[in-house]
Amino acid sequence: MRPTVNDIARAAGVSLATVDRVLNARPGVTEKTVQRVNAAIDQLGYVRDVTAANLARQRRYRLTFVLPEAPELFVATLRDALAEAGRSSAADRTEIRTLSFPAGNPHALVRTLRTLNSANTDGVAIFAPETPHVRDAILRLKSDGVPIVALVSDLPNTERDHFVGIDNIAGGRTAAFLMGKFHGKRGGSVMVLVSSMQARDNVERRLGFDQVMAESFPEIEVLPSLENHDDEDITARVVSEVLDARPDLTGVYSVGHGSRALVEVLRAHHRARQLTIVAHELTSVTREALRSGDIDAVVSQDVGHIVRSALRILRAKIDGVGIVPGQERIRIEIVVRENLS
Amino acid sequence: MRPTVNDIARAAGVSLATVDRVLNARPGVTEKTVQRVNAAIDQLGYVRDVTAANLARQRRYRLTFVLPEAPELFVATLRDALAEAGRSSAADRTEIRTLSFPAGNPHALVRTLRTLNSANTDGVAIFAPETPHVRDAILRLKSDGVPIVALVSDLPNTERDHFVGIDNIAGGRTAAFLMGKFHGKRGGSVMVLVSSMQARDNVERRLGFDQVMAESFPEIEVLPSLENHDDEDITARVVSEVLDARPDLTGVYSVGHGSRALVEVLRAHHRARQLTIVAHELTSVTREALRSGDIDAVVSQDVGHIVRSALRILRAKIDGVGIVPGQERIRIEIVVRENLS
DNA sequence: ATGAAAGCGCTAACAC
DNA sequence: GTGTTAGCGCTTTCAT
Numbered sequence: 001m002r003p004t005v006n007d008i009a010r011a012a013g014v015s016l017a018t019v020d021r022v023l024n025a026r027p028g029v030t031e032k033t034v035q036r037v038n039a040a041i042d043q044l045g046y047v048r049d050v051t052a053a054n055l056a057r058q059r060r061y062r063l064t065f066v067l068p069e070a071p072e073l074f075v076a077t078l079r080d081a082l083a084e085a086g087r088s089s090a091a092d093r094t095e096i097r098t099l100s101f102p103a104g105n106p107h108a109l110v111r112t113l114r115t116l117n118s119a120n121t122d123g124v125a126i127f128a129p130e131t132p133h134v135r136d137a138i139l140r141l142k143s144d145g146v147p148i149v150a151l152v153s154d155l156p157n158t159e160r161d162h163f164v165g166i167d168n169i170a171g172g173r174t175a176a177f178l179m180g181k182f183h184g185k186r187g188g189s190v191m192v193l194v195s196s197m198q199a200r201d202n203v204e205r206r207l208g209f210d211q212v213m214a215e216s217f218p219e220i221e222v223l224p225s226l227e228n229h230d231d232e233d234i235t236a237r238v239v240s241e242v243l244d245a246r247p248d249l250t251g252v253y254s255v256g257h258g259s260r261a262l263v264e265v266l267r268a269h270h271r272a273r274q275l276t277i278v279a280h281e282l283t284s285v286t287r288e289a290l291r292s293g294d295i296d297a298v299v300s301q302d303v304g305h306i307v308r309s310a311l312r313i314l315r316a317k318i319d320g321v322g323i324v325p326g327q328e329r330i331r332i333e334i335v336v337r338e339n340l341s
Numbered sequence: 342m343r344p345t346v347n348d349i350a351r352a353a354g355v356s357l358a359t360v361d362r363v364l365n366a367r368p369g370v371t372e373k374t375v376q377r378v379n380a381a382i383d384q385l386g387y388v389r390d391v392t393a394a395n396l397a398r399q400r401r402y403r404l405t406f407v408l409p410e411a412p413e414l415f416v417a418t419l420r421d422a423l424a425e426a427g428r429s430s431a432a433d434r435t436e437i438r439t440l441s442f443p444a445g446n447p448h449a450l451v452r453t454l455r456t457l458n459s460a461n462t463d464g465v466a467i468f469a470p471e472t473p474h475v476r477d478a479i480l481r482l483k484s485d486g487v488p489i490v491a492l493v494s495d496l497p498n499t500e501r502d503h504f505v506g507i508d509n510i511a512g513g514r515t516a517a518f519l520m521g522k523f524h525g526k527r528g529g530s531v532m533v534l535v536s537s538m539q540a541r542d543n544v545e546r547r548l549g550f551d552q553v554m555a556e557s558f559p560e561i562e563v564l565p566s567l568e569n570h571d572d573e574d575i576t577a578r579v580v581s582e583v584l585d586a587r588p589d590l591t592g593v594y595s596v597g598h599g600s601r602a603l604v605e606v607l608r609a610h611h612r613a614r615q616l617t618i619v620a621h622e623l624t625s626v627t628r629e630a631l632r633s634g635d636i637d638a639v640v641s642q643d644v645g646h647i648v649r650s651a652l653r654i655l656r657a658k659i660d661g662v663g664i665v666p667g668q669e670r671i672r673i674e675i676v677v678r679e680n681l682s
Numbered sequence: 683a684t685g686a687a688a689g690c691g692c693t694a695a696c697a698c
Numbered sequence: 699g700t701g702t703t704a705g706c707g708c709t710t711t712c713a714t
Contacts, residue, residue, distance in 0.1 A: 002431065004707055015685040020709060028683060047431055051392040052707035055690050088665060090343070090388055173679035181637070181677075184525045212679060296522070299680075304667045324429060326422075326645045329682070334675035336522075338514040338553060339640075341670065345691055356701045361693060369699060393691035396706050685714080690707105697702075 003044040011040035023048060050319060054093065061094040061315050064116060065151075066126040070103035071230055072195075072258030073283035074303075078127070078152075081303040085311060094311060097121070103230065104196075106131040113137035118144045123314035127151040129199055130158065147317035149310050152301070153201040161317050164310045166301045166332045168201045172208025172255070174332050175278045178297045179209075179251055180217035182276045188250025189221040190276075191242050195230045195256030205255045205280070220251070232261035239265045254279035263289050282335055290337050298335040306330055344385040352381035364389060391660060395434065402435040402656050405457060406492075407467040411444035412571055413536075413599030414624035415644075419468070419493075422644040426652060435652060438462070444571065445537075447472045454478035459485045464655035468492040470540055471499065488658035490651050493642070494542040502658050505651045507642045507673045509542045513549025513596070515673050516619045519638045520550075520592055521558035523617045529591025530562040531617075532583050536571045536597030546596045546621070561592070569597070576602035584610050595620035604630045623676055631678045639676040647671055 009019045014033060021029050022037040029037075040046075053059075065082055068075060079098070086096045099116075101109040110133045116124060124146055128134060130153075138158040142148055147161045154163040179190060192209070194202045206225060213222050226242070228235040239262055243249065252275055254262050259279045263286075266272040272294035279286050282300040289295035309328045316323045350360045355374060362370045363378040370378075381387075394400075406423055409416060420439070427437045440457075442450040451474045457465060465487055469475060471494075479499040483489055489499070493506040520531060533550070535543045547566060554563050567583070569576040580603055584590065593616055595603050600620045604627075607613040613635035620627050623641040630636035650669045657664045 005709095006707080016687095016708085017685055017710080018683085021684090024709085030683065033683080049396075049707055050432060052396050052690090053709070055390075055393050055396060055692090056707075056709040058690060058709095084665075084667065091391060170680060174677065177677050177679040182522050208679075302672070308668060324425075326425065327649060331643070331674065331682075332680035333672065334677070334680065336515065336518050336675070338518040338549075339511060339673035339675065341672070343691095346693095347691080357692085358694085358701060358703095359699085362700090365693085371699065374699080390691055393706090394693070396708090397691075397693040399693090399706060683714100686712090688709105688711085690709085693704105693706085695702100695704085698700085 002049075003046045004049075005046075007044055008037065008040045008046055011044060012037045050321060054319070059093060059319075060122075061092070061318060062120070062122045063094060063096050063311065063314050064121045064124045065096060065098045065310075066109070066112060066124060066128060067098060067100055068103035068127060069100045070257075071232070072256070072281075073260065073285055074257035074281040075127075077281075077283055078303045078306070081307040084304065085307045089311070092311075092315070094315070096311075101128070106134055109134055110137050113141065116141055116146070118146050121146060122318050123147045123149075125149045125151050125164070125310040125314065126155070126160075127153065128155075129153065130155045134158075147314055149313055151306060151310060153199060162313050162328075164306050164313065164328070164330060165201070166330050168204035169208035169211075171280070171299050171332050172205035172210075173212045174208075174334065175205065175253055175255075175280070175297075175299045176209040176212035176217070178299070178334065179253060179276055179278050180213065180220065182278075182296050183217070183220060183251055185219070186250075187219045187221070189223055189246060189248060190251035190253055191223050191239070191246075191249060192225050192253045193235065193239065193255060193262060194225045194227055195258065196227060197225065199256075202255050209253060209255070225255075228256070228261075230256065230258060232258075235261035236265050240269070243269050243271055249275065251276040251278070257281050258285075259283075259289070259295070260285045263294060267294065282333075287340060290335065290340055293337065296336070300333045300335050301330050302333060343390075344387045345390075346387075348385055349378065349381045349387055352385060353378045391662065395660075400434060400660075402433070402464065402659060403462050404435060404437050404464045404466065404652065404655050405462045406437060406439045406651075407450070407453060407465060407469060408439060408441055409444035409468060410441045411598075412573070413597070413622075414601065414626055415598035415622040416468075418622075418624055419644045419647070422648040425645065426648045430652070433652075433656070435656070437652075442469070447475055450475055451478050454482065457482055457487070459487050462487060463659050464488045464490075466490045466492050466505070466651040466655065467496070467501075468494065469496075470494065471496045475499075488655055490654055492647060492651060494540060503654050503669075505647050505654065505669070505671060506542070507671050509545035510549035510552075512621070512640050512673050513546035513551075514553045515549075515675065516546065516594055516596075516621070516638075516640045517550040517553035517558070519640070519675065520594060520617060520619050521554065521561065523619075523637050524558070524561060524592055526560070527591075528560045528562070530564055530587060530589060531592035531594055532564050532580070532587075532590055533566050533594045534576065534580065534596060534603060535566045535568055536599065537568060538566065540597075543596050550594060550596070566596075569602075571597065571599060573599075573602035577606050580606045581610070584612055590616065592617040592619070598622050599626075600624075600630070600636070601626045604635060608635060623674075628681060631676065631681055634678065637677070641674045641676050642671050643674060
């Protein structure tokens with residue numbers, strides 16, 4: 001039988017209330033008593049039953065997800081995963097609220113963040129680019145005692161409690177490895193399409209991609225980044241231009257979270273099948289393009305895992321308990337036609 | 342505020358005990374009362390608090406894992422994952438017991454299974470080949486009311502409650518896709534090394550592999566399976582023979598759970614780098630061989646995920662609650678040098 | 683500074 | 699058949 005607070009109380013010769021005070025590091029206990037209780041705790045090997053504690057405490061976890069209002073399908077899949085998680089969240093006493101801000105509008109984002117405080121939320125998960133004002137808003141929330149996790153794109157200068165997403169440099173390296181290996185030993189040139197060089201994840205992916213292309217596949221020329229700012233018209237135009245200008249093109253690397261316009265243009269030009277195409281994020285578009293053979297490989301991250309992980313981590317931070325690191329490591333998934341779930 | 346049993350009792354005009362009886366489908370309640378309680382339940386939108394129920398019930402989950410005593414590193418990684426899970430299992434009132442049987446000894450396995458019953462275990466996870474006696478032993482356990490999940494290799498004729506592992510046909514298809522794509526458009530021949538054609542997962546992988554090689558890469562010849570029965574000496578010998586007999590060999594597909602001897606022989610013959618090599622399961626050996634470039638790709642399954650999933654599913658079956666399918670889907674992971682955790 | 687006692691949402695004896 | 703009551707392991711007033 002596992003020892004309970006009662007066993008500790010008896011062993012230490014104090015009351016339940018005192019044990020509880022020590023357990024929760026609350027003031028009003030003599031140092032000597034604290035010692036005695038702690039001695040009993042590790043002598044009996046006590047581990048507190050978090051579920052019982054939460055029951056007594058009537059704990060609810062009011063968690064807020066802050067997501068961009070963006071056209072990319074990836075964000076939609078993330079929202080779907082969140083909605084799915086919301087369905088079973090009542091069972092874990094979790095209330096999920098989602099706040100949206102227009103992508104690329106840091107002011108709106110900051111305004112949104114300003115509405116949040118420890119009185120109305122117990123934890124925040126945020127998918128947003130890091131700008132100075134955003135950083136300040138997050139620091140304020142943190143100092144208000146609200147745990148924060150960064151989703152998908154890290155916010156390294158905000159003291160966020162955790163980053164839930166893939167290592168994007170390694171993601172770019174993986175994309176390059178696949179590009180090089182699928183490409184074959186002949187020379188060629190690869191177009192790189194990014195959504196924005198402001199987005200940290202995009203920059204990191206491009207960096208990793210360049211590293212491996214240079215190291216391992218020097219015979220392939222990597223063209224300068226084309227920025228599309230997540231605008232499908234821009235994408236259509238710049239991709240068309242390159243396609244016309246470079247009949248020798250052999251590959252395309254789509255760095256950002258959206259690939260719809262790219263796939264459409266490549267198909268219209270009848271170039272998709274001859275090119276080696278590597279994209280990021282599994283969405284209805286990339287899924288279908290993998291199936292048809294238009295895209296060769298997708299480097300992805302499991303949005304369901306990201307959401308569940310964010311929830312677990314926030315709850316753990318709120319409860320002040322540890323996490324299982326292995327369970328929270330978001331893997332860099334490689335998806336090809338044959339392992340398409 | 343979420344409604345509680347008290348609210349239901351009040352609304353239905355009955356006592357707590359009666360609500361509890363209805364909730365747990367226990368006998369001794371008039372049909373009419375049942376109706377009234379159920380009406381109140383869905384009128385108030387009641388969802389039972391499973392943690393509170395488990396607290397009151399003092400529920401412990403005594404779970405048994407039955408694993409082969411096998412030389413392959415993969416089994417060792419599975420055991421490690423289990424040990425890791427065991428460390429935090431006290432928090433979820435779960436007691437994990439591991440039973441081992443000598444690989445390839447169905448009698449010993451059956452003897453082990455016979456020691457199990459509903460009095461000494463609440464759920465069983467088993468990684469073993471399906472033989473008639475094994476099937477009977479499992480059916481007996483099932484009819485004793487013990488939930489069963491099959492790990493890694495399915496036991497489809499045993500009415501196991503769930504299979505926790507990858508779709509091995511798709512796993513073989515994935516391996517073939519990588520083999521073909523990495524191989525390049527020249528002809529060639531691929532050696533296939535299986536551990537045993539008795540093992541269902543091996544057979545399925547080989548099947549999937551052949552499908553895709555025939556469909557998509559007909560220019561590559563796929564050689565007949567070489568069985569090694571997980572014996573490293575046999576592996577060394579047969580691989581050496583083929584290597585000598587087929588200087589035109591261009592690829593190797595390692596189907597089984599172990600690849601140590603294979604990697605060693607290929608290195609000794611200085612053939613690893615020129616060949617396209619695809620193996621299964623991420624272990625210290627395949628990890629190192631990916632890093633060195635000796636193995637090109639590994640098709641794997643996350644053992645940590647497998648173990649956590651098995652635990653969640655068994656607990657859910659015991660509690661009679663549902664699972665989140667997306668969370669329990671074991672992904673077919675593709676691991677290359679650059680996304681090596 | 684410490685303790686007694688009630689209660690969180692649910693289950694399970696034991697009455698009636 | 700149905701209700702009363704005492705917990706499960708922990709937290710939290712409110713006394714002392």
